[in-house]
Amino acid sequence: MRHNLKTTARETLADLRPGEEGTLDALDLPAGDARRLMELGFIPGARVSAGRAAPGGDPRVFRVDGSEIALRRATARHIRLRSAPGAAK
Amino acid sequence: MNTPRAASGPGGGIDLPAAPHAPRRFVALVGPPNSGKSTLFNQLTGLRQKVANFPGVTVEERRGLAKVASGKDVVLIDLPGVYSLVARSEDERVTHDVLMGTMPGTPKPDAVLLVLDATNLNRNLVLAAPVLALGLPTIVVLNMADELEARGGDLDPEALATRLGAPVALVSASRGEGLEPVVEFLGGELGVPASLELPALHDIPKCRQWAARLGDEAGYSPPAPPVWTRRLDGVFLHPVGGPAVFVLVVVAVFQTIFTVARPLMDLVDRAVSSSGAWLGAHLPASLFRELVVGGIWGGVGSVIVFLPQILLLFLFLGILEDSGYLARAALIADRTMSRAGLQGKSFLPLLSAYACAVPAVLSTRTIENKRDRIATILIAPFMTCSARLPVYTLIIAAFIPERPLLGPVLGTRAAALLGLYVLGFLAAFGTARLLKSSVLRSEGAPFLMEMPPYRWPTLRQIGLRLYDRAKIFLRRAGTVILAVSIALWILSNLPFAGGKPPAMAESVTGTVGRALEPLVAPLGFDWKIAIGLVTSLAAREVIVGTLGTIYGLEGDVNSAGLQAALRHDLAPGGAVALLVFFAFAMQCVSTIAVVRRETGGWRWPAIQFAWMTLLAYAGAFVANRLVTVFLA
Numbered sequence: 001m002r003h004n005l006k007t008t009a010r011e012t013l014a015d016l017r018p019g020e021e022g023t024l025d026a027l028d029l030p031a032g033d034a035r036r037l038m039e040l041g042f043i044p045g046a047r048v049s050a051g052r053a054a055p056g057g058d059p060r061v062f063r064v065d066g067s068e069i070a071l072r073r074a075t076a077r078h079i080r081l082r083s084a085p086g087a088a089k
Numbered sequence: 090m091n092t093p094r095a096a097s098g099p100g101g102g103i104d105l106p107a108a109p110h111a112p113r114r115f116v117a118l119v120g121p122p123n124s125g126k127s128t129l130f131n132q133l134t135g136l137r138q139k140v141a142n143f144p145g146v147t148v149e150e151r152r153g154l155a156k157v158a159s160g161k162d163v164v165l166i167d168l169p170g171v172y173s174l175v176a177r178s179e180d181e182r183v184t185h186d187v188l189m190g191t192m193p194g195t196p197k198p199d200a201v202l203l204v205l206d207a208t209n210l211n212r213n214l215v216l217a218a219p220v221l222a223l224g225l226p227t228i229v230v231l232n233m234a235d236e237l238e239a240r241g242g243d244l245d246p247e248a249l250a251t252r253l254g255a256p257v258a259l260v261s262a263s264r265g266e267g268l269e270p271v272v273e274f275l276g277g278e279l280g281v282p283a284s285l286e287l288p289a290l291h292d293i294p295k296c297r298q299w300a301a302r303l304g305d306e307a308g309y310s311p312p313a314p315p316v317w318t319r320r321l322d323g324v325f326l327h328p329v330g331g332p333a334v335f336v337l338v339v340v341a342v343f344q345t346i347f348t349v350a351r352p353l354m355d356l357v358d359r360a361v362s363s364s365g366a367w368l369g370a371h372l373p374a375s376l377f378r379e380l381v382v383g384g385i386w387g388g389v390g391s392v393i394v395f396l397p398q399i400l401l402l403f404l405f406l407g408i409l410e411d412s413g414y415l416a417r418a419a420l421i422a423d424r425t426m427s428r429a430g431l432q433g434k435s436f437l438p439l440l441s442a443y444a445c446a447v448p449a450v451l452s453t454r455t456i457e458n459k460r461d462r463i464a465t466i467l468i469a470p471f472m473t474c475s476a477r478l479p480v481y482t483l484i485i486a487a488f489i490p491e492r493p494l495l496g497p498v499l500g501t502r503a504a505a506l507l508g509l510y511v512l513g514f515l516a517a518f519g520t521a522r523l524l525k526s527s528v529l530r531s532e533g534a535p536f537l538m539e540m541p542p543y544r545w546p547t548l549r550q551i552g553l554r555l556y557d558r559a560k561i562f563l564r565r566a567g568t569v570i571l572a573v574s575i576a577l578w579i580l581s582n583l584p585f586a587g588g589k590p591p592a593m594a595e596s597v598t599g600t601v602g603r604a605l606e607p608l609v610a611p612l613g614f615d616w617k618i619a620i621g622l623v624t625s626l627a628a629r630e631v632i633v634g635t636l637g638t639i640y641g642l643e644g645d646v647n648s649a650g651l652q653a654a655l656r657h658d659l660a661p662g663g664a665v666a667l668l669v670f671f672a673f674a675m676q677c678v679s680t681i682a683v684v685r686r687e688t689g690g691w692r693w694p695a696i697q698f699a700w701m702t703l704l705a706y707a708g709a710f711v712a713n714r715l716v717t718v719f720l721a
Binding site: 035036041045054058061067069070072 | 172173175177208209211212215293294297311322323326327328329331332416420421423424427536537538539540
């Protein structure tokens with residue numbers, strides 16, 4: 001997997017390019033939506049990588065803890081990443 | 090996903106035998122979506138299934154009788170897939186309520202089969218916490234053992250059983266392997282799970298840690314990523330190749346529905362007409378013979394001919410769904426959905442509306458947002474359901490000559506059919522935009538969809554589904570269509586004068602038809618089509634049987650005769666208008682009834698019926714004019 005180290009601007013899942021990885025920080029979503037995403041594995045501290053997408057780049061498939069979940073950009077940009085993607089842990 | 094599978098219509102199949110001697114045991118199947126719960130259910134019950142709705146709500150309830158060695162009466166209840174026991178949508182509430190024993194009409198389960206995907210244990214095991222906390226006798230069934238092994242994963246079920254205080258079985262439901270302990274559990278003595286220390290159920294990160302620790306202690310090593318899934322996604326989700334494959338798949342399905350179904354339909358057609366001829370020759374000449382041969386064989390027979398085509402459609406839908414491609418197709422289609430103002434969750438109900446609008450309307454219960462849900466319900470009947478297929482095929486075969494358009498890939502007839510599917514879709518799309526930008530405007534809920542790994546569909550799963558579909562189709566042919574055919578035949582033979590039935594045009598049917606004719610004449614229809622439009626209010630395909638009966642009374646039984654008769658009575662403009670009318674009109678009593686129930690009143694179904702009828706009439710009028718002018 002290609003790690004992009006020159007990244008400083010990968011603030012949310014929506015900023016990840018295909019193949020890039022990041023560590024999830026927080027979900028800025030209504031409680032019910034956040035809970036559903038957490039049930040699917042989007043838990044603070046989890047490693048998430050961006051995969052393929054529908055034509056036009058939206059929605060995109062994200063890999064988290066053995067699952068592949070497709071999210072629209074509108075949701076992905078509310079999921080914040082820790083500041084140094086690929087360098088956490 | 091439960092698209093076409095949910096299309097099992099109202100009413101059950103076989104009655105589950107009551108056993109007065111042994112008390113029944115109710116066992117609930119619980120598991121996350123995509124864990125293979127329904128596969129296991131099918132494997133354990135086979136054809137001993139019954140589909141109904143939970144009383145009060147419209148979530149589908151599948152019950153089946155499991156075969157166990159002790160001869161005990163074990164009823165399995167397949168519950169909707171859930172990620173947790175926190176109820177947010179109607180589907181989840183059903184699962185929650187059944188497990189708590191608060192679902193009216195359903196007894197509290199005596200035991201639970203918790204089905205989890207072994208290839209994704211850490212996430213799946215989270216559900217074990219709330220389920221075990223119920224304190225019911227539980228067996229944890231770790232499914233997809235074959236896939237876990239093939240991808241180099243490992244797990245010690247014994248160790249996990251010790252940690253969980255409940256029996257654990259590692260199985261492959263699709264292959265039917267490792268099911269012995271499950272069957273044994275179903276029929277054996279039930280033990281309550283040992284009480285164990287569970288994490289606080291509302292704290293998901295804590296639950297996740299708990300699950301991960303359990304997995305570690307059970308020697309779980311997760312499988313390697315599914316290599317083939319990655320490779321296939323490289324093709325199916327390729328920015329250019331993906332949409333190309335999508336279009337190719339759709340086109341291929343339509344072309345095959347025509348070319349492959351043809352010989353099979355001819356076969357059924359020959360069987361119907363030769364058995365009709367045989368009956369005609371062997372029954373004594375009487376009114377009864379006329380009723381059987383003309384009314385019943387003509388009416389019901391001309392609908393049954395379409396069984397192969399409908400089964401073929403469901404075969405394709407089944408393969409696409411079970412292989413995992415449908416999830417990718419949903420992803421590719423999501424852009425279009427969002428342009429219509431709809432959320433991703435509307436895609437699956439709409440897709441299942443291609444089979445039948447009734448289960449589609451029911452499956453909108455998974456949409457939490459009420460306005461989105463109503464919008465989806467209102468546009469679902471525009472999607473081309475399988476009941477339209479007989480009408481489309483009949484008219485297309487009668488009026489459009491078969492010519493290759495793209496070599497052997499696409500012919501004129503398949504293209505016409507495809508065009509009608511697109512027409513329905515456009516009407517749905519336009520209506521959705523209209524609704525979502527006005528009365529049903531709302532904030533979108535997040536779209537999230539799991540992409541399951543690609544899998545080989547199994548013959549057994551698809552076969553069971555086709556069996557279901559055939560049963561429903563034939564039951565309808567044997568009830569609604571039979572009744573309409575008989576009633577129509579009687580009305581067409583009244584008033585009886587001088588021991589002789591009247592000429593068709595002078596009969597009650599003919600009189601009603603001719604009274605309606607001025608109303609439909611601008612569309613290019615005659616009084617026979619008018620009668621067909623009236624009877625098809627019950628269900629769309631009834632028009633085929635009706636025309637079969639009307640023309641059957643005039644001497645034709647087989648569908649080639651029906652086609653010739655249609656060509657004689659209907660100008661090309663009227664034929665196209667009829668196709669357009671059926672694409673738009675809401676001719677389906679079951680759909681109207683289910684929309685009323687789901688939206689809690691007559692307001693929405695009334696608006697929906699008026700809008701669809703208006704669109705159908707206007708569309709047919711324009712189509713008739715355009716074609717007539719164009720051909721003149």
